[in-house]
Amino acid sequence: MRISEDLVINSIRKNFPLYIGDDSAVFGGGAGEKMLISTDSLVEGVHFRLRYHSPGSLARKALHQSMSDIAAMGGCPRFLLLSACIPLDFHAEYMDKFITSLCFECEKAGVYIIGGNTTKSYGGLNINSTVIGARGDSVTVRRSGASVGDVLCFVGNAGFAHVGFLALEQNKTSEIFDKFKNTFLWPKALVDEGQFLAGVATAMMDVSDGIFIDAGKMCNESGVGAIIDVRSLLCDLAFQEACDFLCINSEFACVEGGEDYGLLFSVPKALIKQASKNFDKAFGYCFREIGTIKKELGVKIVNNGQDITKFIHPFNHF
Ligand SMILES: Nc1ncnc2c1ncn2[C@@H]1O[C@H](COP(=O)(O)OP(=O)(O)OP(=O)(O)O)[C@@H](O)[C@H]1O
Ligand SMILES: Cc1ncc(C[n+]2csc(CCOP(=O)(O)O)c2C)c(N)n1
Numbered sequence: 001m002r003i004s005e006d007l008v009i010n011s012i013r014k015n016f017p018l019y020i021g022d023d024s025a026v027f028g029g030g031a032g033e034k035m036l037i038s039t040d041s042l043v044e045g046v047h048f049r050l051r052y053h054s055p056g057s058l059a060r061k062a063l064h065q066s067m068s069d070i071a072a073m074g075g076c077p078r079f080l081l082l083s084a085c086i087p088l089d090f091h092a093e094y095m096d097k098f099i100t101s102l103c104f105e106c107e108k109a110g111v112y113i114i115g116g117n118t119t120k121s122y123g124g125l126n127i128n129s130t131v132i133g134a135r136g137d138s139v140t141v142r143r144s145g146a147s148v149g150d151v152l153c154f155v156g157n158a159g160f161a162h163v164g165f166l167a168l169e170q171n172k173t174s175e176i177f178d179k180f181k182n183t184f185l186w187p188k189a190l191v192d193e194g195q196f197l198a199g200v201a202t203a204m205m206d207v208s209d210g211i212f213i214d215a216g217k218m219c220n221e222s223g224v225g226a227i228i229d230v231r232s233l234l235c236d237l238a239f240q241e242a243c244d245f246l247c248i249n250s251e252f253a254c255v256e257g258g259e260d261y262g263l264l265f266s267v268p269k270a271l272i273k274q275a276s277k278n279f280d281k282a283f284g285y286c287f288r289e290i291g292t293i294k295k296e297l298g299v300k301i302v303n304n305g306q307d308i309t310k311f312i313h314p315f316n317h318f
C-alpha cells in the first residue's frame with residue numbers, strides 16, 4: 001500500500017463524513033452566520049527553507065495560507081491558533097522576529113490570536129496555523145457545487161510562486177525573478193475577492209497544489225469534469241521570459257505550480273458577463289475564464305485545442 005493524501009483523507013472521511021472535503025469546515029454560528037475553520041502546516045524542508053524565508057515572510061505564509069482557505073469559502077478570517085515545534089538549538093532572534101511579524105500580519109488582517117501550543121522539535125521548525133473565520137449571511141461556497149456548463153474561472157497569478165521557488169532553488173539572482181520570488185515568499189490570501197465571489201460562484205476553492213490538481217479536487221467533489229485552456233492563463237510576458245530563463249515550459253508551469261493561493265471557481269454561464277463586469281468594478285482588475293465544466297469526469301488540459309494532459313507533472317506530497 002502506498003501512502004497518499006487521498007488515502008489518509010478518505011479513510012477518515014469514511015468514519016466522519018460530515019465536515020471533510022472543503023477548504024474549511026463549516027459549523028455553528030449565530031443567527032444567519034456560519035463559522036469556518038481550517039488548519040495548515042509549514043514543515044521546514046517540505047514547505048519552506050529557512051535560507052529563503054525571513055521571519056516576516058514565514059509569518060506571512062503561516063497566516064495567509066490558512067486565511068486563503070477561509071477566503072475560498074467566502075469567509076472573513078477572525079482568529080488564529082498557532083502551534084510551533086521549535087528545534088532545541090534554534091536561533092532565538094529568528095523566532096522572536098517571527099512572532100513579532102506574525103502579530104503585525106494579524107493586526108493588518110484583522111485577525112486575533114487566541115491560542116496555540118509550543119513545544120520542541122527533534123527535526124526542523126514546524127509551524128501549524130489554524131484560522132477561524134465567519135460568513136455573516138451564511139452564504140458559504142463549497143467545492144461540490146459546480147454544474148455542467150458552468151464557466152471555470154481563476155483569479156490570481158497561476159505559476160508565479162512555482163517560478164519564484166525554482167528561481168530560489170537555482171540561485172537565480174536576475175531581477176526578472178523578483179516578482180515571482182515575492183509571490184512565493186509573500187503570499188496574500190484573496191479575502192475580499194473570496195467574499196465577493198461567494199455571491200456568484202457555484203463552487204470555489206483556493207489553489208495550493210496547482211490548478212491541475214486542485215481543479216481535479218473540485219471536480220471530484222462536484223461529480224463533474226473540466227476542460228481548461230492553458231492559453232487563458234498565460235498573458236504575462238515576464239512570466240514567459242522567466243520560464244524561458246529557467247528552461248521550463250510556461251504552459252505546464254501555470255497549471256502545475258502551486259502556492260499562489262489564487263481562487264478557482266465556477267460561475268453559471270448566464271451570469272458570467274455580469275459577474276465579470278461587477279468584479280472588475282469592485283477590484284479594478286479581471287478574473288480569467290479558463291475553461292468549462294463538463295459531464296465527462298476528469299480534468300483535461302488543452303493548448304490551442306491540443307490535449308496536453310498527459311504531459312502534466314503535478315505536485316505530489318508523497
Ligand atoms: N489528516 C487529515 N485529517 C482529517 N482531515 C484532513 C486531513 N488532511 C486533510 N483533511 C481534510 O481533507 C479535505 C481536503 O483537503 P485538501 O488538502 O484538499 O484541502 P485544503 O485543506 O484546502 O488544502 P490546502 O491547505 O493545501 O489549501 C479538507 O476538508 C481537509 O480538512
Ligand atoms: C522546500 C520546498 N519544497 C517544495 C515546495 C513546494 N510545495 C510544498 S507544499 C506544496 C503544495 C501545498 O502544500 P499543502 O497542501 O501542504 O498546503 C508545494 C507546491 C516548497 N514550497 N518548499
Ligand SMILES: [Mg+2]
Pocket residue numbers: 023068069072205206207208
Ligand atoms: Mg485549500
